[in-house]
Amino acid sequence: MKRERNERSHKDPVCxxxxxxxxxxxxxxxxxxxxxxxxxxxxxxxxxxPARYLRHHRQHGM
Ligand SMILES: [Zn+2]
Known part of the structure; x- marks a missing residue:
């Protein structure tokens, strides 16, 4: 098994x-x-x- 665990940082979809x-x-x-x-x-x-953050990738509509 050469599958590495993904220990990298993930993107917070909200901020x-x-x-x-x-x-x-x-x-x-x-x-x-x-x-x-x-x-x-x-x-x-x-x-x-959830759909809001997955679709509109941190879009600031102000
Ligand atoms: Zn956050």
Whole structure:
């Protein structure tokens, strides 16, 4: 087996920050993929409306 574990940082889909799995405050599995979050606020926002963050890749429409 030469499959390496992915220990690299993942992108927090809500704020766009790089979060390492070890340092992540929270994580959610959405459609078979694990997402890591820098804060509970981000995970809650994602959980409430995952499609919003996956489609509109951190678009600031202000
Ligand atoms: Zn975040």
């Amino acid at each position: 766009g920050m790089e979060v390492s799995p070890i340092a992540a405050v929270d994580q959610l599995i959405h459609e078979g993929k694990t997402y890591y979050f820098c804060s509970e606020a981000c995970s809650e926002a994602f959980e409430a409306e």
